[in-house]
Amino acid sequence: MSASEPAFGEVNQLGGVFVNGRPLPNAIRLRIVELAQLGIRPCDISRQLRVSHGCVSKILARYNETGSILPGAIGGSKPRVTTPTVVKHIRTYKQRDPGIFAWEIRDRLLADGVCDKYNVPSVSSISRILRNKIGNLSQHSHYDSHKQHHHPNAHSAIQYNHIYSYPSPIGAGGKVPTQPGMAPICGTMGMPRTWPSSHSVTDILGIRSIITDQVGDTSPYHSPKMDEWTSLTRNSFQSTQHMINGLEKSPLDQEVKYSQAASGIPTVSSFVAASGMTPYPTSAPVSPYMTYGTATPTGYVTGHGWQHSAGNPLSPHNCDLTASLAFKGMQTAREAEDTKSGIQTRKSPQSYHTASRHGTVAHMQSA
DNA sequence: TTCGTTACGGTTGAT
DNA sequence: TTATCAACCGTAACG
DSSP states (O other), X not given: OOTTSOSSOEEOTTSOEEOTTSOOOHHHHHHHHHHHHTTOOHHHHHHHHTOOHHHHHXXXXXXXXXXXXXXXXXXXXXXXXXXXHHHHHHHHHXXXXXXXXXXXXXXXXXXXXXXXXXXXXXXXXXXXXXXXXXXXXXXXXXHHHHHHHHOSSOOHHXXXXXXXXXXXXXXXXXXXXXXXXXXXXXXXXXXXXXXXXXXXXXXXXXXXXXXXXXXXXXXXXXXXXXXXXXXXXXXXXXXXXXXXXTSOSXXXXXXXXXXXXXXXXXXXXXXXXXXXXXXXXXXXXXXXXXXXXXXOHHIIIIIOOOSOOSSOTTOTTGGGGGGGGTTOTTHHHHHHHHOOOOOOOOOOGGGGGGXXXXXXXXXXXXX
């Protein structure tokens, strides 16, 4: 790459910087929604923020559907349906009625509310469970004893389900129409997995001045100001933690590394032009933990109450929820539900280094 | 001109 | 540790 090219990311036809495969920064997503609510047409938003109109359309459509500006949870595998809870119930059913059929077990799982129609195991899965995990019931419960030995206090099944709150009207919402007037649960409506908490526009609007102030640094990637912002986001905005399995890491972290060009937008005037910035850190000395969306180790230790200690440390920000109600009336219940537990298991920060492969200015063909 | 849709190349995280 | 898979992303192009 040459010096004139962004070290990371690409430039779209409108001159905006983007990183292929990665979501736009929340500041821009937020701005898109804000401008739309001011009555600005999507095509104008697209031009002003230098984001493709398809993207604008998608973000606005999602916002209208879900009330969230945030991207979906990226990566991961589909949650298993044969959770420990389900296995436990299947075992119970089998113990009570050794002659029970798999389809009967399936019906009972539904009837008892252990599963819903979206996550109930198939008959074949139940058969497999019976065969592999339960087997001869007379050989009592190796699974249970094992589990209890290793997790004397942990309600592992509960935690599992907690993390893998599978989309369903019962559990965590999902791509299921919500009853009119009924707040979508967990902010997952339209989202394949649970959504982070406090994702309403106003929640983020509440910190927008900080975003714009901080993001505006022309050298946002490794400056005292950025460090301050990074620290700030981690300490103050855990509420927006975007955790794994639908509750990903902090999406606001993105802003630290990824400013977007935006001309003519007063409130985002601090964005720098695409040609004059790099969306990601370019210099090697930057801490790997400073890279995209990666919390600092300190963040794990002191910033987050990921561990289930007393109360609900995994939703440490419910106090902010009320502020989020202004934009979308249905936010409340959703977000209250949304501050679910999650685990923060950020892997190596190498991922964004791969972006350097795409450090060329792309798609600069004449429009 | 505007906007919804979709193919595409990409990233991510669980398995 | 690596590969695979299926989710997601934004862009560009089409209609």
